[in-house]
Amino acid sequence: xxxxxxxxxxxxxxxxxxxxxxxxxxxxxxxxxxxxxxxxxxxxxxxxxxxxxxxxxxxxxxxxxxxxxxxxxxxxxxxxxxxxxxxxxxxxxxxxxxxxxxxxxxxxxxxxxxxxxxxxxxxxxxxxxxxxxxxxxxxxxxxxxxxxxxxxxxxxxxxxxxxxxxxxxxxxxxxxxxxxxxxxxxxxxxxxxxxxxxxxxxxxxxxxxxxxxxxxxxxxxxxxxxxxxxxxxxxxxxxxxxxxxxx
Numbered sequence: 001x002x003x004x005x006x007x008x009x010x011x012x013x014x015x016x017x018x019x020x021x022x023x024x025x026x027x028x029x030x031x032x033x034x035x036x037x038x039x040x041x042x043x044x045x046x047x048x049x050x051x052x053x054x055x056x057x058x059x060x061x062x063x064x065x066x067x068x069x070x071x072x073x074x075x076x077x078x079x080x081x082x083x084x085x086x087x088x089x090x091x092x093x094x095x096x097x098x099x100x101x102x103x104x105x106x107x108x109x110x111x112x113x114x115x116x117x118x119x120x121x122x123x124x125x126x127x128x129x130x131x132x133x134x135x136x137x138x139x140x141x142x143x144x145x146x147x148x149x150x151x152x153x154x155x156x157x158x159x160x161x162x163x164x165x166x167x168x169x170x171x172x173x174x175x176x177x178x179x180x181x182x183x184x185x186x187x188x189x190x191x192x193x194x195x196x197x198x199x200x201x202x203x204x205x206x207x208x209x210x211x212x213x214x215x216x217x218x219x220x221x222x223x224x225x226x227x228x229x230x231x232x233x234x235x236x237x238x239x240x241x242x243x244x245x246x247x
Contacts (some may be wrong), residue, residue: 001158001189002029002052006061009047010214021047024061029054029206031157034057034093034180036204038197038237043192044213046086049162052191053083066157066189079107082152083160092136096127099135100153107154114153121149126175141172147245148176154184159183162193177203197233211241 007025010018029035029137037045050056054074061094066080077213086169090099097118104114130138135146144164153161160213160242161180165173180203183190194200200207201221209217217224217240221233228239 001031001067002035002063002065002191004028004048004052004061005057005061006052007048007063009051009056018042020213022051022058025210025213025215026210027215027218029189029191031189032184032187033205034184034192034203036200036207037191037193037210038195038204038207039193039210040195040241043195043210043241044050045195045210046162047213048174048210049160049191049193050085053081053160054078055083055085079154080156081158082154082156084148084164085161086150086163087168088147090135090138090143090150093134094137095132095134096142096149099146100150103150104153109154112126115205117153118149121153124179125149125179127166127247128185141168144168144172144176148179151156156188158189160191160193163195164192164243165194165196165199197237201233208238209237218241 005026007022009022010020013019025048030060037048038043051058052065052070054070054077058071065077068076070077101114104117108118120132126144128144129147135143138180159205160245164176180190180192192203206220207224208215217227219227224236225231230234230236230239
């Protein structure tokens with residue numbers, strides 16, 4: 001469902017010169033699997049995800065998402081992708097229900113099918129208590145659930161989550177992690193960006209370690225541990241991205 005091939009994005013900064021946000025990144029994700037992009041802040045996770053969601057155009061390389069090329073068919077890619085960006089805000093004056101409905105209509109839903117979809121998402125994300133409250137009155141966790149619901153209201157085949165539990169309390173994070181698992185169970189293709197080792201270990205079928213814009217290692221958690229000779233995923237990560245750092 002997702003296959004990136006030598007995906008590269010070069011930014012030009014007046015003082016720093018050339019910056020490679022993504023550097024020849026290649027990986028494949030099958031339907032019904034969760035692929036984790038594990039990396040520190042600034043490692044290239046968000047740039048890679050924005051390229052896959054067609055929010056950025058690659059300098060070179062490409063990717064096929066849900067059968068469509070991100071360079072030649074960006075509109076068809078967007079129709080099949082739900083992308084939760086860490087920096088996207090909500091409309092403060094609208095209720096959570098109104099925000100979800102608005103994005104549903106943007107994606108061609110209306111009437112009874114849209115109402116049924118909103119009700120289903122409210123069940124899955126435990127949103128009924130605040131569904132008709134204005135977004136400006138919502139807690140951080142409530143806003144994140146609303147953002148997720150509006151991102152996937154059109155029931156896309158490919159889900160892309162960029163640090164979805166960042167800044168959330170334990171119970172809200174648990175609900176969102178459970179929802180991501182349910183997406184996998186329904187056969188969705190999920191790409192999950194995180195810097196939280198525990199989330200990667202619990203959720204991801206395959207983990208790609210990204211650093212400096214490049215994919216440094218890839219495999220199951222067990223394979224990464226065997227590769228590095230470490231029993232702890234955090235130590236595995238350090239061995240891969242900074243092998244000279246002492247234990």
